[in-house]
Amino acid sequence: MFCSSSECKGEDKVIQTTGDVTATEGDAVTLNCTFETSYAPTLIWYKQEANNFPKYILRRDTIGTKDNAPEFDSNRFDAVIEDKSVPLKIQKLHVSDSAVYYCALRAASHLC
Template sequence: IDSSLPLHVLFFPECKGEDRVIQPTADVTAAEGGTVTLDCSFETSYSNPYLFWYKQEENDFPKFLLRRYSGTKNTQDSQENRFNAEVNNKSVPLKIQKLQVSDSAVYYCALR
């Protein structure tokens, strides 16, 4: 009786995880009415990626703030003109002007 079993060898391409965003984890403190900039840098193999900013208030889900496409001139598409971001090389910092108490939240940068 032949008890040998066929052996199948599968090769999978390496997952390099080349696409990612990097955000500082420290809290940012600023005065009401002032301006603050939240940093976000990114790494990607794509030449013209989409970048997004989301705002998550306490006990709520993240809500879309704005989108930026690195291959074109940016337009203001935020729900409020106080929020703006420009893709600059490999970063897309979020600038919030005329700060309000309601701006206190967690802000997420995302890459597509």
Template structure:
């Protein structure tokens, strides 16, 4: 049995540039992907001088959030070929670089 692997035609794209918000706002960060197989989609948060921290995973039919990133504030749903991250009640501590990533399921 051969393991599924990412290939050259598998892509993930995020909107470039800064997203600005006022405290308390709901912010949506876009992530679109193209793949020929069923995928796990991940979101990571990287603070200044820090390493990327796992936030959440989504796949068709489910997913989970890291304990630090509660679902009532950090949520995402796979919708066709996108998995936008929604941050509710934005706070100063949410300032960071966010990455989405794709992995074979």
């Protein structure tokens, strides 16, 4: 982000309030992510398994873009931006879904 005046604020952030989740294979879970930004955001979810780099799951933005990585079928992994949150919903859990999930924010660059 480039700011050309004192009115610019670098206050973009995400907050994940969901702690450890225990669920049974076949269940559904929702992982929470809220965000704060002054700009049009793109929200991205990642999955990180032990001793591996984070894997891109999906991204959503406020203009309706929906993109899922091929290995994360949108029938099982979905998210919708709702006001200032973008919860990740995982359906029909598999044992292999066990991992740490991260929400990230990319705010559109603007001149202030």
